[in-house]
Amino acid sequence: MLDDRARTLLKTLVERYIADGTPVGSRTLSRTSGLDLSPATIRNVMADLEELGLIASPHTSAGRIPTARGYRLFVDTMLTARPRELGVMPPDVAAASGQLHPDQPQRVIAQAASLLSSLSSFVGVVTAPRKASVFHHIEFLRLGEKRVLVILVAPDGDVQNRVIFTARDYAQPELLEATNYLNAHYAGLTIEEVRERLKHEIDALRGEIATLMQAAVQAGTEVLAEATDNVVVSGERNLLTVQDFGNDMSSLRRLFDVFEQKTELMRLLDVSSRAEGVRIYIGGESHVVPFEELSVVTAPYEVDGRVVGTLGVIGPTRMAYDRMIQIVDITSRLVGNALSTK
Numbered sequence: 169m170l171d172d173r174a175r176t177l178l179k180t181l182v183e184r185y186i187a188d189g190t191p192v193g194s195r196t197l198s199r200t201s202g203l204d205l206s207p208a209t210i211r212n213v214m215a216d217l218e219e220l221g222l223i224a225s226p227h228t229s230a231g232r233i234p235t236a237r238g239y240r241l242f243v244d245t246m247l248t249a250r251p252r253e254l255g256v257m258p259p260d261v262a263a264a265s266g267q268l269h270p271d272q273p274q275r276v277i278a279q280a281a282s283l284l285s286s287l288s289s290f291v292g293v294v295t296a297p298r299k300a301s302v303f304h305h306i307e308f309l310r311l312g313e314k315r316v317l318v319i320l321v322a323p324d325g326d327v328q329n330r331v332i333f334t335a336r337d338y339a340q341p342e343l344l345e346a347t348n349y350l351n352a353h354y355a356g357l358t359i360e361e362v363r364e365r366l367k368h369e370i371d372a373l374r375g376e377i378a379t380l381m382q383a384a385v386q387a388g389t390e391v392l393a394e395a396t397d398n399v400v401v402s403g404e405r406n407l408l409t410v411q412d413f414g415n416d417m418s419s420l421r422r423l424f425d426v427f428e429q430k431t432e433l434m435r436l437l438d439v440s441s442r443a444e445g446v447r448i449y450i451g452g453e454s455h456v457v458p459f460e461e462l463s464v465v466t467a468p469y470e471v472d473g474r475v476v477g478t479l480g481v482i483g484p485t486r487m488a489y490d491r492m493i494q495i496v497d498i499t500s501r502l503v504g505n506a507l508s509t510k
Contacts, residue, residue: 170217175246177201177213178222182234182242186486191231236451236460239485243448247489260287270506277400280479280503285403287495290410290483291427295437296398297476297507303359306350306384308343316343316380318387330387334379346380359385399430399437410484423462437466437478444468446493451485461485465492469500471507479503 170178180201184192194210201210214232217223222238225231234242268279277296284292305321314337318330354362363385366378404427407420426433449464465487466480479500481492 173203173205174213174217176203177210178217178234178238179242179246181214181223181232182238182246185233186488189486191226191233193231196231234485236453236485239450239463239489240453243450243489247493268502268506276503276506277398277477278402280499281400281402283502284479284481284495284499285406287499288481288483288487288492289403290406290481290487291404292402292479292481293433293437294400294479294503295477296400297471303357304355306355307347308338308380308384310338310340310343313337316383318384320384320387328387332383332387334383338380343380346377349377350381350384354381399433401427401430401433407483437480446497448489448493463487463489465489465496467496467500469504469507471504476507477503 177197180197181192194207197210198207223232224235268276277294281292281294303320304323307319309317311317314334316332316334318332320328446467451460461484463485464480464482466478468475468478481496
């Protein structure tokens with residue numbers, strides 16, 4: 169627990185460092201904190217904050233900079249940023265929002281990533297809407313000996329095909345019987361619900377029905393896995409100009425590997441999609457972008473009242489969090505509105 173004096177000095181130090189990018193000394197804090205304290209008194213408080221792990225002193229300067237823990241405390245207890253209504257967006261955000269074209273939904277995701285990057289001057293990331301895990305209709309077609317085509321139709325009309333290889337050859341009448349049975353008993357359920365029901369009903373189903381149902385579940389699982397692999401990243405090169413780590417080529421190389429592979433990014437954004445509103449990960453808290461100097465600000469977006477994806481900004485811990493919160497929050501609603509427009 170910090171007293172009011174220490175909190176005020178920490179808040180001032182973080183804000184000055186975010187604004188200027190240089191270590192903050194006691195004289196600067198004395199002049200800008202609004203507190204009637206001598207530089208010596210401020211140095212004593214700074215020593216306490218450093219002992220708590222909230223600030224650190226670079227070797228090249230007598231000033232201090234916030235640590236990831238200091239940023240965390242600042243964001244959680246001292247930040248006054250609040251999401252804005254779409255009608256009162258900052259001018260630059262309002263002007264840039266025209267980049268999202270509702271009549272071109274297939275481009276909205278790429279445009280949103282670019283929008284996040286241009287507004288933040290950092291990296292914008294957006295996941296494409298997840299495919300619904302509910303199947304409306306399923307069909308099996310014989311392709312040849314021990315080869316069957318599984319056709320999965322989602323409620324929105326999206327069609328996915330998978331070829332499966334079976335242990336024995338099925339005649340088309342058998343496949344038609346399985347098709348009719350599965351549509352009558354399982355249509356409208358999610359893949360997860362079907363999998364759970366199969367655990368209890370597998371013994372009661374005829375052998376060929378059970379085998380084909382398990383194959384259909386596996387095909388549906390593969391469809392979902394492919395659908396969640398679509399992450400759009402924009403503005404990676406912006407990190408090259410960030411003074412905090414622009415010269416650390418080893419860290420940048422590892423970070424660019426994360427952007428390129430996208431699997432870990434998808435995991436982080438998927439976790440964020442299950443939370444309400446904006447989430448902030450500071451200095452490696454995400455375990456996905458494991459760098460002390462980086463933060464991630466994310467928010468889920470909804471289409472017709474259902475969360476279907478996540479977007480966010482990746483940048484240095486020395487970012488203007490109040491502005492990033494507004495950018496991410498407003499963009500999430502703009503994307504949801506654009507994709508909901510038919």
